[in-house]
Amino acid sequence: MTRALAIHGLGHAYALRTVLEDIDLELPAGRTVALVGPSGCGKTTLLHLCAGLLTVQKGTLENGFLRPAVMFQQPRLLPWKTTRDNIALGLKALGVPAGERLARAGAVGRSVGLDELALGQFPHALSGGMQSRAALARALALAPDLLLMDEPFSALDIGLKSQLHRLLLEHQAAHGLAVLMITHDLMEAVRLADTLLVMAAEPGRIVHRVELATPARRRGDAEVYQTTARLLQHPAVCASFGLEPPAPAENGTGGCTVLPLHGDSDAGCAAPALRKKGFSC
Amino acid sequence: MTLLRAWLTGIPAYLWSGWGAIASLFLLLAAWEGASAVHGALILPDPGTVFATLAGLVDSGAAWPELAVTARRAATGLALAIAAGSTLGMLAGISMTASMMSRPLVTVLLGTPPIAWLVLAMLWFGASDGTPVFTVFIACFPVIFVGALQGTRTLDGHLREVATVYRLPLRMKLFDLYLPHVVSYLFPAWITALGTSWKVVVMAELLSSADGVGAALAVSRSHLDTAATLAWIAAVVLTLLTVEYLLLEPVKRELEGWRRQETEGGAA
Structure with missing residues (x-):
């Protein structure tokens, strides 16, 4: 089997409620696919299916990767283990001897910016940002070839978020995961992904696909902002997030449902957005 | 080994932290002395007499064999209850069906008074060791079972998912995921059970045995020897306090180091 994740016609239902319908997705080695969509559109269900936490009910899901790792929305560190032991968790499960796995955990921990003090502490003593780094380190320590991430950075401030984005991109460039x-x-999706899939809810399905040509590492801020703004004017994206569809270009500025990126929140916007959640940068 | 060293080095600081407890115990002694002065030595001998009687029992060598017999019975019953209660409780906690089915049964066990079990045990086991051991077991088992059950059931489902995606083998799931969490429920249950076992064993001996502290209490009661009765009671209570505060508390503090750091971290 090739190193790829292939999903065809995937569907899922909790009791009578269909949450996913007819999902098609290909993820070859070394690429990044981002699934974007409003809360409750079945994104997490899809990820849990890929991680093997849920059983496939309909369609096919072929995971050809050998060492998948998952980073959850919350750090989910074991509170009774030190940060270093938490990072080494996956290695311990693989049967790596204690000395080696702690050394490797320390190295990965330092590479995501955790110092010796933080590595020796229990998770409760760490700040939220440190915990997220530890969770990222725990996933990367396995040297995974597939990394599944469920809104991993959503609780972090902009600075930390961009630091962890950089770390992830560097790791990806070095190890090709x-x-x-x-x-x-x-905006996070536009910054990190090669392929962007927009999902809509009820039932969860993929409604729009965007390929980003520039490699993620060479994408500048300006390009990210412009691409995000352009995407927000796309009818499929607007519909998915419950935004007003773009108004016809009367004043030459095109769609006005784009939330301004800097201050001045009502400027140029004829119809207020129904849902602002998720458009922060 | 590290546990033993931490336990030994922790004792001085731990004893030093016990001044408040000692002060309240002295208040109790003072009240006892006062009550003794009011009611007379036949009803309530003063603490001095009681402890002198206790010292006499220890010096004459009468106390240790009885305490040893009682301790052996309590420890046997408690060990059986800990082994069975912890294992079965955790197993029941893993399965939703098993926990739902076992709850009413455990409630019945908890609700049945130990004295009822004692009567049954006397019918079944006669005057042998079996009577106090069985009574201790049946009195301690449900407490430990419930502790293990609740500990297992309250484990965060998110952490269980982490264990699944990081492919933790069964042994690691037990030692790295379930036990550290369950211990914080199990350990208090064990300590409660220890107290119960010590109380129940004396009661069982009083009614069914020819030796042990309970039997000695029965003898001193029949002699109307209030001082000896209180001396035996003091011996029982002091043994329990020693075991609980010198042995179990430090172990518990060590096992729950991560939790202590949590509260300190929260306060900082």
Whole structure:
């Protein structure tokens, strides 16, 4: 089997409620696919299916990757283990001897910016940002070839978020891992992904697909902002997030449902957005 | 080994932190002395007499064999209850069906008074060791079972998912995921059970045995020897306090180090 994640006609239902319908997705090695959509559109269900936490009910899901790792929305560190032991968790499960796995955990921990003090502490003593780093380190310590991420950075401030984005991109460039990430932050998706899939809710389905040509590492801020703004004017994206569709270009500025990126929140916007969540940068 | 060293080095600081407890115990002694002065030595001998009687029992060598017999019975019953209660409780906690089915049964066990079990045990086991051991077991088992059950059931489902996606083998799931969490429920249950076992064993001996502290209490009661009765009671209570505060508390503090750091971290 090739190193790829292939999903065809995937559907899922909780009792009578269909949450996912007819999902098609290909994730080859070394690529990043971002799933974007409003809360409750079945993104997390899809990720849990890929992680093997749920059983496939309908359609096919072929995971050819050998060492998948998952980073959850919350850090989910074991509170009774030190940060270093938490990072080494996956290695311990693989049967790596204690000395080696702690050394490797320390190295990965330092590479995501955790110092010796933080590595020796229990998770409760760490700040939220440190915990997220530890969770990222725990996933990366396995040297995974597939990383599944469920809104991993959504609780972090802009600075930390961009630091962890950089870390992830560097790691990806060095080790060529494939990433399937879920986010409701369109800008995060545009910053990190090669392919962007927009989902809509009820039932969860993919409504729009965007290929980003520039490699993620060479994408500048300006390009990210412009691409995000352009995407927000796309009818499929607007519909998915419950935004007003773009008004016809009367004043030459095109769609006005785009939330301004800097201050001045009502300027140029004829119809207020129904849902602002997820459009913060 | 590290546990033993931490336990030994922790004792001085731990004892020093016990001044408040000692002060309140002295208040109790003072009240006892006062009550004794009011009611007379036959009803309530003063603490001095009681402890002198206790010292006499210890010096004459009468106390240790009885305490040893009682301790052996209590420890046997408690060990059986800990082994069975912890294992079965955790197993029941893993399965939703098993926990739902076992709850009413455990409630019945908890609600049945130990004295009722004692009467049954006397019918079944006669005057042998079996009577106090069984009574202790049946009195301690439900407490430990419930502790293990609740500990297992309250484990965060999110952490269980982490264990699944990081492919933790069964042994690691037990030692790295379930036990550290369950211990914080199990350990208090064990301590409660220890107290119960010590109380129940004396009661069982009083009614069914020819030796042990309970039997000695029965003898001193029949002699109307209030001082000896209180001396035996003091011996029982002091043994329990020693075991609980010198042995179990420090172990518990060590096992729950991560939790202590949590509260300190929260306060900082």
